Amino acid sequence: MDSQPVKPVRVLSPSGMLGAGWDHATIERGLALGADVISIDAGSTDSGPYYLGSATPKTTAKAVARDLRSLLTAAAGAGIPVIVGSCGTSGTDSGVDWVAGIAAEVMAQEGLNLKVARIYSEQNAARLKEHLDAGRIHPLPPLGPLHAETLESCTHIVGAMGHEPIVAALRAGAQVVLAGRATDTAVAAAYPLMKGLPAGPAWHAAKIVECGGQCTGNPRAGGVLATIDADGFTIEPLDPKVSCTPISVAAHMLYETANPFEMREPDGTLDVRDARYTAVDDRIVRVEGSRFHVADQYTIKLEGARITGYETMSFTAIRDPLILADLDAWADLMRTMIKHRVGQTLELADHEYAFDLRLYGHNAVLGDLEPETGPPREVGVMLLVNAPDQATATAIAKVANPLMLHLPTPAMDYLPSLAFASSPAEVERGAAYEFVLNHVVDCDDPTSLFRIEMAEGADV
Structure with missing residues (x-):
C-alpha cells in the first residue's frame, strides 16, 4: 500500500525577534491563512558578548510581555503551538526562566492554561572538559585548539541546539516551547521536520523566515508565512499590502552566512545551489530545488564569554x-x-x-x-x-x-x-x-546536552 503523502505545514514568523513588536492584525491574518505553528527567535550574538557574559536580556520585560500576549492568545485560540528560541537574548538558563516567568504572568492574566516546555542549553565547564579530554571538541575558524583554562574562564557557556530538543518537547505535549540557545533556523524548521517534510525545503524555508519580514519589500510591516511541502515552499507576507519577490527571498541567503549557497546546521548542511525562485504572483514566491546533506558527525556549536x-x-x-x-x-x-x-x-x-x-x-x-x-x-x-x-x-x-x-x-x-x-x-x-568559544562538540545524541522541563499555566 502506498504511504499517505505528507501534508504541507504553514509556519508563521511574526518578526525577527521577540520584543521587537508587530501589528496583531498580521498574526490574525496568518491564522486565517491556516498557520500550523508560530515560531520566533528571541536572541542573537549580533549585539556582542555582554548579553551572554552577564546573562542579561537586551529586550525589556514589557516588550516581551506585549509580544507574548499577542502570540499566546492567538495560538491558544487556533490550537497551534508557539516556539521561541534563544530566550533572554543569549539563551542562558536564566534567560529561559525570565521569558517563562513573563509567559506565566500573561497566561494568568488571559486565563490560559497551556503546557509549557523549557529547554535549557547552558553548559557546565567541567562536563565540557571531559568532552575536550576525549577529543570531541574542535575549533571553527579563526580560532585554534581549545584549552581547559578557557572553559573555566567563561562566565556562561551555551550550546546552540538543533531542531531535535524542540521536537522532543512538542512530542511530549508542549503547546509552548521556550528554548535556550538554538540556531535561528531550528526554531522554524522543528515543526515541519517533525511532521515528516523533507529537510531541504524545511531548513531553507526556516532560513528565509528567521528574520520575519526582512525577506519582503517592507520589513517594517510584519512577518511572513512559509508553506512547506514535499517539493518546496512558498513565502507570503502577512501584510496584504507587502510583496515578496524572487530577489528579496533569494537575497536572504546572503544574510549572516559565509557562503550564500550553504548553511551548516548541527545535523548537516543546507545546499541551495540548485534552488529556483519563482514568482507565484505579485506577492508570493515559490522555491524548489533545495537539498540537505546529512553530516557524518552531529555537532553542537558552543558559545562562551568571559x-x-x-x-x-x-x-x-x-x-x-x-x-x-x-x-x-x-x-x-x-x-x-x-x-x-x-x-x-x-x-x-x-x-x-x-x-x-x-x-x-x-x-x-x-x-x-x-x-x-x-x-x-x-x-x-x-x-x-x-x-x-x-x-x-x-x-x-x-x-x-x-x-x-x-x-x-x-x-x-x-x-x-x-x-x-x-x-x-x-x-x-x-x-x-x-x-572566546567558536567551537563544536561531537554528539551521538542530539538532545544529550540539553534539559527539558514541562509545566502548565501558573506552574510555569
Whole structure:
C-alpha cells in the first residue's frame, strides 16, 4: 500500500525577534491563512558578548510581555503551538526562566492554561572538559585548539541546539516551547521536520523566515508565512499590502552566512545551489530545488564569554578646523599624550590597561577602509578605557579628561575647547566581555546536552 503523502505545514514568523513588536492584525491574518505553528527567535550574538557574559536580556520585560500576549492568545485560540528560541537574548538558563516567568504572568492574566516546555542549553565547564579530554571538541575558524583554562574562564557557556530538543518537547505535549540557545533556523524548521517534510525545503524555508519580514519589500510591516511541502515552499507576507519577490527571498541567503549557497546546521548542511525562485504572483514566491546533506558527525556549536576587564568611556566633539585638517596627526598625539600622562600620574605600564580612541565622523566605522577623503566638518571622539578594575579605568579616563577638552595640534598657538557630551564626562560601563568559544562538540545524541522541563499555566 502506498504511504499517505505528507501534508504541507504553514509556519508563521511574526518578526525577527521577540520584543521587537508587530501589528496583531498580521498574526490574525496568518491564522486565517491556516498557520500550523508560530515560531520566533528571541536572541542573537549580533549585539556582542555582554548579553551572554552577564546573562542579561537586551529586550525589556514589557516588550516581551506585549509580544507574548499577542502570540499566546492567538495560538491558544487556533490550537497551534508557539516556539521561541534563544530566550533572554543569549539563551542562558536564566534567560529561559525570565521569558517563562513573563509567559506565566500573561497566561494568568488571559486565563490560559497551556503546557509549557523549557529547554535549557547552558553548559557546565567541567562536563565540557571531559568532552575536550576525549577529543570531541574542535575549533571553527579563526580560532585554534581549545584549552581547559578557557572553559573555566567563561562566565556562561551555551550550546546552540538543533531542531531535535524542540521536537522532543512538542512530542511530549508542549503547546509552548521556550528554548535556550538554538540556531535561528531550528526554531522554524522543528515543526515541519517533525511532521515528516523533507529537510531541504524545511531548513531553507526556516532560513528565509528567521528574520520575519526582512525577506519582503517592507520589513517594517510584519512577518511572513512559509508553506512547506514535499517539493518546496512558498513565502507570503502577512501584510496584504507587502510583496515578496524572487530577489528579496533569494537575497536572504546572503544574510549572516559565509557562503550564500550553504548553511551548516548541527545535523548537516543546507545546499541551495540548485534552488529556483519563482514568482507565484505579485506577492508570493515559490522555491524548489533545495537539498540537505546529512553530516557524518552531529555537532553542537558552543558559545562562551568571559570578562576582559572594566570599562569607562568619555566622549567629546571637535569642530575646530585646524584640528580637523589633520585629524589623524591629532589622534596620534592624543594616544601618545594619554600613555605619557597615565605613566607619569598613575604609574601604570602600557600592558596594565588598554584604551581605544574612535573618531566618529572620520573613520570609526571602516577604519583604513574608509573611501572618503578630505577633512570632515565635525567629529565625535570616543575614548574607551579597559582596566582590571573599574576604579582604575575611571582614573585613566580622568587623567585623559584635560586632553579630551583642550589638546591642541603642534601648530596651534592656543588651547582649543572641545565639547564633552555629558557631565560628568566619564561614564562607567562596568564589566566588559569577549567571546572566546567558536567551537563544536561531537554528539551521538542530539538532545544529550540539553534539559527539558514541562509545566502548565501558573506552574510555569
